[in-house]
Amino acid sequence: MSTDTPTKSQEAAAVPPPGTASPKKRAPQGHRRLLTRRDRLTLGLMAGLPTILHVALVWVTALASIALAFTTWNGIGFDSIQWVGLDNFKELFTNNPQFWPAVEHNVVWFVVLILIPTPLGLFLAVQLDKKIRFSRVYQTAFFLPVVVSMAVIGFVWQLVYNPDTGLINSLIGANEPGHYIDWIGDPDLNLWAILVAASWRHTGYMMILYLAGLKSVDPALREASALDGANEWQTFKNVIFPTLRPTNTVVLVVTIIEALRAFDLVFVFNKGAEGTELLSILVTNNIIGESSRIGYGSAIAVVLLVISLAVIIPYLVATFRKERRA
Amino acid sequence: MSHALVTKQRTPVRPARILLHTFLVVTALAWLGPLLWALFAAMRPYAETSEKGYVSWPDRLSFENFTNAFQQSDMLHYFGNTLLIAVPAVLLTLFLSSMVAFYVSRFDFRLNLALLLVFTAGNLLPQQVIITPLYRLYLLIDLPGITMSGKLYDSALGLVLIHVAFQSGFCAFVLSNYMRSLPHELTEAALVDGASVWRLYWQIVLPLCKPAMAALATLLSIWIYNDFFWAIVLISTGENMPITSALNNLSGQYFTDPNLVAAGALLTAIPTLIVYFVLQRQFVSGLTLGANKG
Numbered sequence: 196m197s198t199d200t201p202t203k204s205q206e207a208a209a210v211p212p213p214g215t216a217s218p219k220k221r222a223p224q225g226h227r228r229l230l231t232r233r234d235r236l237t238l239g240l241m242a243g244l245p246t247i248l249h250v251a252l253v254w255v256t257a258l259a260s261i262a263l264a265f266t267t268w269n270g271i272g273f274d275s276i277q278w279v280g281l282d283n284f285k286e287l288f289t290n291n292p293q294f295w296p297a298v299e300h301n302v303v304w305f306v307v308l309i310l311i312p313t314p315l316g317l318f319l320a321v322q323l324d325k326k327i328r329f330s331r332v333y334q335t336a337f338f339l340p341v342v343v344s345m346a347v348i349g350f351v352w353q354l355v356y357n358p359d360t361g362l363i364n365s366l367i368g369a370n371e372p373g374h375y376i377d378w379i380g381d382p383d384l385n386l387w388a389i390l391v392a393a394s395w396r397h398t399g400y401m402m403i404l405y406l407a408g409l410k411s412v413d414p415a416l417r418e419a420s421a422l423d424g425a426n427e428w429q430t431f432k433n434v435i436f437p438t439l440r441p442t443n444t445v446v447l448v449v450t451i452i453e454a455l456r457a458f459d460l461v462f463v464f465n466k467g468a469e470g471t472e473l474l475s476i477l478v479t480n481n482i483i484g485e486s487s488r489i490g491y492g493s494a495i496a497v498v499l500l501v502i503s504l505a506v507i508i509p510y511l512v513a514t515f516r517k518e519r520r521a
Numbered sequence: 522m523s524h525a526l527v528t529k530q531r532t533p534v535r536p537a538r539i540l541l542h543t544f545l546v547v548t549a550l551a552w553l554g555p556l557l558w559a560l561f562a563a564m565r566p567y568a569e570t571s572e573k574g575y576v577s578w579p580d581r582l583s584f585e586n587f588t589n590a591f592q593q594s595d596m597l598h599y600f601g602n603t604l605l606i607a608v609p610a611v612l613l614t615l616f617l618s619s620m621v622a623f624y625v626s627r628f629d630f631r632l633n634l635a636l637l638l639v640f641t642a643g644n645l646l647p648q649q650v651i652i653t654p655l656y657r658l659y660l661l662i663d664l665p666g667i668t669m670s671g672k673l674y675d676s677a678l679g680l681v682l683i684h685v686a687f688q689s690g691f692c693a694f695v696l697s698n699y700m701r702s703l704p705h706e707l708t709e710a711a712l713v714d715g716a717s718v719w720r721l722y723w724q725i726v727l728p729l730c731k732p733a734m735a736a737l738a739t740l741l742s743i744w745i746y747n748d749f750f751w752a753i754v755l756i757s758t759g760e761n762m763p764i765t766s767a768l769n770n771l772s773g774q775y776f777t778d779p780n781l782v783a784a785g786a787l788l789t790a791i792p793t794l795i796v797y798f799v800l801q802r803q804f805v806s807g808l809t810l811g812a813n814k815g
Contacts, residue, residue, distance in 0.1 A: 234718040241722070242624040245617035245689055246636065252655065252686035253643040259654035270657060319548075322541060329542075335801070336549035339556065342797040342804070343790045344747030344765045350772065350786035351559045353779075360779050362558050365576040395555070403805055448645075456647045459749040463769060478649040482656050483754055492653045500650040507645045511638055 257500060263493035270489055283494035294495070297472040300386055304393070304473070305454035312394040313446060316401025321431065323402070324409045334406070338399040345396075349463030352392040353379070382470025389464055389471060397453065401446060408442030409435070448510045455503055474499050556787075563587065563783035570780060586784035594775035596764065596788060603763040605677050607745045610684040611738055618689040619730065622696035623722045627708055637697060644690030648750050655683065659755055675757045683755070684745050692737050695807075699733040700726060736807030739800045743793050764789050 230238070264283055268276045287294050319337060323330045340348060355362045356378035363378065364370040378388040412435055420430040458475040461467050467476030474495055481492025562575060564582040590596065621640065625633040659674035668676035707729075708721050716725075727734075752766035759770045768789050776782040797804055 230712075230718065237718045238624055238628060241620035241718075242636065245621045245693070246639075248617070248682070249640060249643060249686045249689055252683055253646065253651060253690075254639065256651035256654040256658065257643075257646065259658075260650060263654060270660075322545065325541075327538070327541065327545075329545075333545050333549050335798075336552050338805075339553065339794075339797075342743060342793050343556075344749060344793065346747075346749045346765050346768055347786045347790045350768065350782055351555050354559050354562055354783055355555055357779065360570070360575050362575065365574055370574075392555075395552070399552075403808060452645055452647070456649075458649065462749070462753070475647060475649040478652060479750075479754060482653055489653055489657065496650045496653055499647055503646055503650065504642075507642050511642055511645075515634055515638060 260493045260496045260500065263490050264497045265490070267488070267490040270487065279490065283491050286491070287494050287498075293472045293477055297474050297477050298498075300471065300473050301454055301457070303386065304390065304457050305451055307390045307394065308397050308450050308454055309447070312397035313401045313450060315394075316398045317405045319398070319402045320405035320409055321435075324406060334402070337402050340396040341399045341403070345459035346463050348392055348396060349460045352388075353464065356388050379465050380468070382468075385465060385468075385470045389460055393457065393460060397450070400449070404446055404449070405439070405442060408439045412438050444510070444513075448506060451506050452503070455499060559783045559787055562780050563787055565780060567778045567780045571778075575779075586780050587788060590776060590781050590784040591788060594771045594785065596771075596785070598760075599762060599764040599767040599771075600792075602677070602761060602767070603746060603765070606680050606684070606763050607742060610681045610688075610745050611741045613681065613685045614688045614692055614741055615734055615738060617685060618692035619696050619727060619734070620722065621689070621693040622700050623726055625693070626697045626700035627705075627721075627726070637694060640690035641694045642690075644687060644694075648687070652750075652754055656754060669761070670758075674755060675761060677761070679755055680751055680763070683751055684748070688741055688744065692741070695737060696730060696733055699730055703729055735800075736803045739796065739803040740807035743796060743804065746793055 263276075265278060265280060266276050267279050267283075319333075323333055343351075353361070358364055358375050358377045358379070359370055361370070361378070364376060367376075368374065369376045376384070378384055416434050416438065417430060420434045425433065456475065457473055458479070461471050461473055461476060462479075465471060467473060467480070478492050478495045478499065481488050481495070561579075562570070563586050564584065565579050566581060566583070566585065569580055570577075618640075621636070625637055656674070659679050660672060662673040663671060664673060664676070664678070665671045668678050670676050673679040673682070703726065708725060711721055711725055746763075747765055748763070749765050749769075752763050753769070756762050756766065759767065762770065768785060771785060772782050776785045
């Protein structure tokens with residue numbers, strides 16, 4: 196029931212309230228005329244305080260990341276900040292053996308998430324949307340990993356992957372000396388091992404998003420398609436999937452952001468050792484790791500920022516434009 | 522839909538349905554597999570598993586590892602830390618973001634779209650983009666006598682602030698959509714009657730937003746409880762860490778064998794699981810309410 200609220204509220208917002216001739220501008224302005232000076236002050240504070248907190252801690256720091264990326268600083272006093280131009284980026288792009296692998300791993304992370312758990316989540320959602328029995332029980336099982344923290348997931352999967360005591364090696368007899376398969380340490384394997392765990396979690400998340408999307412598909416479409424003699428797959432391909440477009444956009448953005456944010460799981464697993472470097476891990480290593488290079492770490496953060504904004508801004512602009520049109 | 526369904530349900534169970542259920546049962550069990558495996562490992566004594574291996578028939582199952590993990594590492598202390606961070610953070614986030622949403626949805630000043638855009642975009646950024654300057658900022662801000670460390674760094678207050686700042690973007694977006702669906706006449710009438718803006722917000726709009734607020738509160742509690750990154754970077758004293766981040770230190774210090782690690786990890790997951798099972802509907806609706814969450 197309550198899962199319906201988002202679509203409902205959006206629809207309600209889209210339909211002009213009855214009774215007012217040109218509701219878009221008039222109602223709010225009517226509001227405005229009635230305000231006393233004290234009301235205006237209250238409003239200013241209500242909007243201002245949260246904005247200041249948010250902007251100061253999120254946007255000012257993001258801008259500071261950009262500024263610091265062109266400097267070197269040892270963190271002791273502001274005098275020691277030195278402008279170095281593009282040096283940090285030059286070193287990053289040409290001289291850091293971890294940078295390009297990290298970029299590659301972030302890309303692989305995204306590609307795997309979008310190719311395996313996302314379609315799987317959609318598939319599960321379609322099956323569970325068929326009004327079958329125990330649908331809720333299945334949903335709970337698939338969604339459980341999304342509720343548990345990434346750190347816990349990391350520890351749980353270590354029990355599966357541990358070369359000595361883990362489930363997999365115990366089952367296939369690879370826990371004897373000489374037969375080791377080092378799922379966590381081997382740079383050719385560890386990224387894939389972690390991605391299994393990440394996909395395990397991502398599937399449930401995608402399933403829930405698609406289930407919500409499917410609930411808002413007009414049942415008449417399905418009936419019409421069935422009357423036209425389309426089979427299940429044809430109906431899905433030609434009728435249902437195209438109407439899921441808004442959900443697909445959300446899914447795409449969520450998956451990209453997840454791939455850029457990936458951190459906890461890898462940190463718990465092996466601290467981003469060889470084979471599992473990620474941009475987020477490199478940034479963090481420049482803060483709490485042994486090499487505390489503020490300017491250099493910021494340069495990596497800027498790379499992350501640029502990629503994220505390239506996704507976030509077009510998406511939000513499209514979302515808000517649609518809302519304004521409505 | 523109803524037509525098709527009624528006829529479907531009346532026909533005897535079709536083979537396709539049985540196949541589907543078989544598939545779903547197998548997949549669902551496979552999905553629970555890693556967690557069940559952790560539970561299995563956590564319930565066996567270390568002596569037995571080291572002798573017989575982990576894939577073996579258990580002689581004895583008990584909750585001993587759980588009590589040991591809980592007591593040896595003083596987990597209660599870390600749960601307390603989490604509570605100290607999560608409760609104020611959730612309340613403050615809801616309070617601040619509902620005010621912004623109220624302003625944005627009820628008073629159509631030209632600014633509002635830009636404001637909402639800034640909030641939502643900020644929430645979608647990866648945390649690592651801002652962590653370096655944030656870390657420095659937290660070290661710079663002196664708060665003698667207010668926090669234990671005398672700084673914003675290494676304090677519960679620092680974590681509360683960044684959680685509030687970061688999460689309020691998402692909540693403001695969801696709540697403003699919700700408030701926009703409330704009829705405008707409602708607040709207009711009250712304004713005409715001379716009610717103050719604050720009363721409008723506190724006594725008329727907020728009570729109507731209870732369902733959305735409940736959903737967001739559930740979601741926020743789980744997110745903040747599960748946070749790992751902020752505390753790993755912004756807290757230096759192990760003692761001050763919330764439980765999820767503390768797990769990382771504890772696993773080296775106190776959880777000396779895989780069975781104890783499993784028990785510790787599962788204990789950490791229990792509060793989120795309880796919240797999820799009790800408030801599943803709120804959680805899911807919150808997540809889909811503002812599906813553009815990253």
